[in-house]
Amino acid sequence: MNSIPFNKPYLTGKEGHYIYQAVLSGKISGDGVFTKKCHTFFEQKYGFKKSLLTTSCTDALEMAAILINIQPGDEVIMPSYTFVSTSNAFVLRGAHIVFCDSRTDHPGMDEDAIEALITPRTKAIVPVHYAGIACDMDKIMDIAQRHNLFVVEDAAQAIDAYYLGKDGSKRPLGSIGHLAAFSFHETKNIMSGEGGMLAINDDRFVDRAEIIREKGTNRSKFFRGEVDKYGWVDIGSSFLPSDIIAAFLYAQLENLDDIQRKRMQIWTSYYNGLKELQDNGFLKLPPATPYSTNNAHMFYIILNDADTRAKLIDHLKANGIYSVFHYLSLHKSPFYASKHTGGELPNSDHYMDCLLRLPMFYELEPADMDRITGTIKSFFIK
Amino acid sequence: MNSIPFNKPYLTGKEGHYIYQAVLSGKISGDGVFTKKCHTFFEQKYGFKKSLLTTSCTDALEMAAILINIQPGDEVIMPSYTFVSTSNAFVLRGAHIVFCDSRTDHPGMDEDAIEALITPRTKAIVPVHYAGIACDMDKIMDIAQRHNLFVVEDAAQAIDAYYLGKDGSKRPLGSIGHLAAFSFHETKNIMSGEGGMLAINDDRFVDRAEIIREKGTNRSKFFRGEVDKYGWVDIGSSFLPSDIIAAFLYAQLENLDDIQRKRMQIWTSYYNGLKELQDNGFLKLPPATPYSTNNAHMFYIILNDADTRAKLIDHLKANGIYSVFHYLSLHKSPFYASKHTGGELPNSDHYMDCLLRLPMFYELEPADMDRITGTIKSFFIK
Numbered sequence: 001m002n003s004i005p006f007n008k009p010y011l012t013g014k015e016g017h018y019i020y021q022a023v024l025s026g027k028i029s030g031d032g033v034f035t036k037k038c039h040t041f042f043e044q045k046y047g048f049k050k051s052l053l054t055t056s057c058t059d060a061l062e063m064a065a066i067l068i069n070i071q072p073g074d075e076v077i078m079p080s081y082t083f084v085s086t087s088n089a090f091v092l093r094g095a096h097i098v099f100c101d102s103r104t105d106h107p108g109m110d111e112d113a114i115e116a117l118i119t120p121r122t123k124a125i126v127p128v129h130y131a132g133i134a135c136d137m138d139k140i141m142d143i144a145q146r147h148n149l150f151v152v153e154d155a156a157q158a159i160d161a162y163y164l165g166k167d168g169s170k171r172p173l174g175s176i177g178h179l180a181a182f183s184f185h186e187t188k189n190i191m192s193g194e195g196g197m198l199a200i201n202d203d204r205f206v207d208r209a210e211i212i213r214e215k216g217t218n219r220s221k222f223f224r225g226e227v228d229k230y231g232w233v234d235i236g237s238s239f240l241p242s243d244i245i246a247a248f249l250y251a252q253l254e255n256l257d258d259i260q261r262k263r264m265q266i267w268t269s270y271y272n273g274l275k276e277l278q279d280n281g282f283l284k285l286p287p288a289t290p291y292s293t294n295n296a297h298m299f300y301i302i303l304n305d306a307d308t309r310a311k312l313i314d315h316l317k318a319n320g321i322y323s324v325f326h327y328l329s330l331h332k333s334p335f336y337a338s339k340h341t342g343g344e345l346p347n348s349d350h351y352m353d354c355l356l357r358l359p360m361f362y363e364l365e366p367a368d369m370d371r372i373t374g375t376i377k378s379f380f381i382k
Numbered sequence: 383m384n385s386i387p388f389n390k391p392y393l394t395g396k397e398g399h400y401i402y403q404a405v406l407s408g409k410i411s412g413d414g415v416f417t418k419k420c421h422t423f424f425e426q427k428y429g430f431k432k433s434l435l436t437t438s439c440t441d442a443l444e445m446a447a448i449l450i451n452i453q454p455g456d457e458v459i460m461p462s463y464t465f466v467s468t469s470n471a472f473v474l475r476g477a478h479i480v481f482c483d484s485r486t487d488h489p490g491m492d493e494d495a496i497e498a499l500i501t502p503r504t505k506a507i508v509p510v511h512y513a514g515i516a517c518d519m520d521k522i523m524d525i526a527q528r529h530n531l532f533v534v535e536d537a538a539q540a541i542d543a544y545y546l547g548k549d550g551s552k553r554p555l556g557s558i559g560h561l562a563a564f565s566f567h568e569t570k571n572i573m574s575g576e577g578g579m580l581a582i583n584d585d586r587f588v589d590r591a592e593i594i595r596e597k598g599t600n601r602s603k604f605f606r607g608e609v610d611k612y613g614w615v616d617i618g619s620s621f622l623p624s625d626i627i628a629a630f631l632y633a634q635l636e637n638l639d640d641i642q643r644k645r646m647q648i649w650t651s652y653y654n655g656l657k658e659l660q661d662n663g664f665l666k667l668p669p670a671t672p673y674s675t676n677n678a679h680m681f682y683i684i685l686n687d688a689d690t691r692a693k694l695i696d697h698l699k700a701n702g703i704y705s706v707f708h709y710l711s712l713h714k715s716p717f718y719a720s721k722h723t724g725g726e727l728p729n730s731d732h733y734m735d736c737l738l739r740l741p742m743f744y745e746l747e748p749a750d751m752d753r754i755t756g757t758i759k760s761f762f763i764k
Contacts, residue, residue: 009410016398019630028391028575029568055437055576058597058620084597084614092474092617186411186624193410193624194437215440215466216717232466232715235473238440242568242575244630248401333614335598 003320004372009186009193010362012255018247025243031220032243034250038197041253046172048180048199050206052213053246054239057156057183057196061089063239064179064198066212067205068124068150070095077117078126078154079109080331081348086126086154087330098122099331099340102347105287106130107355110347111139117342118143124150129158129173131300132189134292137163137176151177155199158182159189160260161295170293178202184249189259189297192249195241212236259362263296266364270299273373282380299358300326301376306353313356315379321372324357385702386754391568391575392744394637400629407625413602414625416632420579423635428554430562430581432588434595435628436621439538439565439578443471445621446561446580448594449587450506450532452477459499460508460536461491462713463730468508468536469712480504481713481722484729487669488512489737492729493521499724500525506532511540511555513682514571516674519545519558533559537581540564541571542642543677552675560584566631571641571679574631577623594618641744645678648746652681655755664762681740682708683758688735695738697761703754706739 018034025033035053042051054060070076072094078086080099087097098117100109107130114125125144127135137153144151155161158173159182165171174180179202184195198213200206210220216236221227252259271285278285284302286294303309309325316323329348331340358372400416407415417435424433436442452458454476460468462481469479480499482491489512496507507526509517519535526533537543540555541564547553556562561584566577580595582588592602598618603609634641653667660667666684668676685691691707698705711730713722740754 005408008408009405011402011405015405016402019401020393020398022575023391023393023397026387026390027568028573030576032575055441055623056620059437062619084599084618085620088598088614088618092619186409191410193404193414193626194412194620194622195624216470217466229710231710232470232712232717234717236466236470237444237474238438238467238576240576241437242577242627244575244626245624248626328611328613330614335614335616 001320004322004359004368006322006324006357006359007187008361008363009191010259012251014251014254015248018251019244022243022247028243030240030242032246034243034246035240037250038246038253041250042197042199046199047175048201049203050200050209052198052200052209053241054196054198054213055241056194057181057185058085058089059237059239060181060196060198061085061152061154062092062237063209063212064152064181065090065093065095066235067179067209068152070123073121074123075119075121076124076126077114077122079128079348080329080345081107081130081327081351082128082154082330083156083327084330086128087336096121096339096341097330097336099342099345101345102351104347106133106289107351108133108135111136114140115143118147118149122147122149124152126152126154127177128154129161131286132158132161132173132295132297133286133289134161134163134173136291138165141176150179153177153180155180156183157188157297159295160256162293164291164293174199175201179205189263189295190249190252190256192245192252195245195249208234213239260296262362263360264294266360266369267294267296267299269366269369270358270373273369274301274376277377277380299360300355301358302351303354303356309354309356312376312379316375319375321375322359326351326355326357328352383702386704386741386750388704388706388739388741389569390743390745391573392641394633396633396636397630400633401626404625404629410625412622412624414628416625416628417622419632420628420635423632424579424581428581429557430583431585432582432591434580434582434591435623436578436580436595437623438576439563439567440467440471441619441621442563442578442580443467443534443536444474444619445591445594446534446563447472447475447477448617449561449591450534452505455503456505457501457503458506458508459496459504461510461730462711462727463489463512463709463733464510464536464712465538465709466712468510469718478721478723479712479718481724481727483727484733486729488515488671489733490515490517493518496522497525500529500531504529504531506534508534508536509559510536511543513668514540514543514555514677514679515668515671516543516545516555518673520547523558532561535559535562537562538565539570539679541677542638544675546673546675556581557583561587571645571677572631572634572638574627574634577627577631590616595621642678644744645742646676648742648751649676649678649681651748651751652740652755655751656683656758659759659762681742682737683740684733685736685738691736691738694758694761698757701757703757704741708733708737708739710734
């Protein structure tokens with residue numbers, strides 16, 4: 001029997017063709033033809049004031065940390081249940097990270113726990129839209145406004161996901177905070193192997209973002225003919241990806257609707273197939289979230305304890321199915337445990353111990369879904 | 383008449399095929415099959431203790447700055463005539479840059495000027511092998527050893543170039559300093575659009591380099607089975623490129639000898655074609671460098687003054703030929719002029735004003751060479 005990997009990159013078919021086109025254009029370094037096509041796509045579809053491709057979501061977060069001018073000792077509030085890059089990007093600029101617990105009903109940060117963590121040193125809130133499910137952005141933006149804080153959305157998993165406001169509005173994730181970071185890592189809905197994007201929603205950051213991304217030079221202005229030579233004007237790095245990467249990504253973007261439709265089918269198939277196990281108390285499925293669409297980035301289940309999860313992983317593996325747990329609470333990490341200034345974060349630890357991600361990629365077929373859900377059922381119901 | 387660009391990316395033919403292979407391998411994120419092939423290639427051919435692909439040479443330099451533990455106020459000595467990333471990578475960690483003048487005979491840093499710049503705060507020397515021509519590494523390593531400094535070679539332009547020691551030894555550039563950074567930007571001999579590599583020649587840095595490159599996690603050890611889970615253990619970033627980039631690069635590496643042979647023909651053709659102008663005092667050609675091989679990365683000429691250079695650029699452009707000047711002295715940049723603590727650096731300024739780079743890429747044919755050298759001659763000899 002074939003094994004079912006946790007993830008498998010999906011080729012829409014035009015990636016190779018576009019890469020050749022990029023080479024034939026005479027420019028495969030950053031900001032070539034396909035990078036510009038991707039920028040236009042994102043700005044038009046999601047209304048970001050400015051999109052800038054980066055080599056990773058990590059790099060987009062690092063740009064954000066530089067743009068909001070993080071200085072040593074500044075505090076940044078974020079969930080503990082997130083990827084290390086969410087925090088590393090700010091730690092590299094000297095920030096102290098103040099970790100917030102996750103919600104009881106899903107791994108997103110507990111919006112009601114944020115305000116108690118604010119001090120005079122707080123500079124930013126970094127909500128992470130876990131599994132593409134929106135944090136309550138109205139609540140977070142209100143807190144930020146009242147305390148004069150920046151909001152950087154970690155939208156790594158949140159492409160083509162929307163926040164549904166109480167006023168009936170539907171706003172794309174990544175378009176609400178001052179800045180937002182997306183990932184196109186191979187495990188994401190839209191991928192380029194490694195890759196990311198900074199979305200800028202506040203005009204104040206546009207000019208400096210271009211400079212920081214071009215190694216601290218005003219090269220972008222030079223190419224637009226706004227200055228007659230370019231030089232070193234600020235700190236910065238080489239945040240821009242090769243146009244080869246953008247060409248690959250653009251082929252994916254052209255198929256976004258098809259990819260999303262297919263992933264939603266898989267997600268629904270998991271939900272329907274496993275509902276019986278939730279009804280019988282064996283596990284929990286992702287909750288309904290009336291303030292968020294579902295972009296079908298991930299399908300996770302919550303087991304009742306860590307031991308059950310470990311045994312289920314083994315059971316699936318013995319049947320050729322690869323499932324993976326996710327983050328370790330950052331406030332308990334070897335690097336940050338001694339620096340953590342807050343208390344216990346029980347929900348974060350609960351997801352660390354009990355959350356399990358199931359295979360999720362375009363090419364999963366109905367027979368695969370039956371096999372995976374059947375194998376999980378056979379673990380609980382002998 | 384067709385125009386001749388300054389640069390044109392060269393496809394060896396297998397790039398697209400290898401990218402498909404990478405996708406079919408099921409892994410196009412970092413450290414896939416082709417990344418490992420590239421690492422092995424570099425380690426075997428050039429004897430680096432460890433090679434790690436990065437998303438850019440800038441990123442490799444940033445890794446070096448973290449690895450040698452640059453702290454605010456530490457001083458780093460480097461030429462002023464270099465790319466902004468050479469300095470930005472260290473400035474991001476808080477370093478003060480101490481700029482050294484270039485040599486009289488070529489743009490490499492003046493090795494005899496280094497020792498006077500050393501203070502108790504000096505932590506590293508960063509020699510830049512301009513145009514792939516070696517700095518006098520015996521001299522630099524001797525200074526570093528006597529003053530207990532790190533040496534980070536900026537080998538952005540120095541792939542497949544060698545230092546020829548007085549003892550008759552021939553050592554690859556990038557294999558001599560504690561650390562070295564290479565570039566695979568599309569203007570380089572071997573390219574992947576954007577791309578770079580850190581070469582590590584000191585065992586002390588190997589383990590931490592893997593961690594820093596993997597966002598500060600011990601993920602590399604996890605995949606080798608040396609730890610049973612991985613977590614956040616250090617600062618770091620996402621320095622690793624997509625395997626798509628590595629697949630492209632590997633196709634180039636397989637053709638390294640052919641590429642080098644062809645570029646050397648072009649270089650020699652320039653030299654022979656323009657020698658007459660040097661003999662008549664109109665310009666200077668790159669000097670003979672007995673302590674370095676020539677990797678034919680670049681062909682530059684030095685005009686007698688900035689005005690002549692500007693007019694020659696216009697003359698070439700009017701004839702459909704694109705030539706470009708290079709760096710602006712960093713010690714005079716808007717960002718660093720007020721921070722520069724040294725004196726005048728006249729050689730650096732001379733190359734800033736008078737150096738001109740001529741078209742250099744694989745597909746230049748003898749007829750192109752005749753046309754370019756002929757057009758330059760027609761500028762000087764009416």
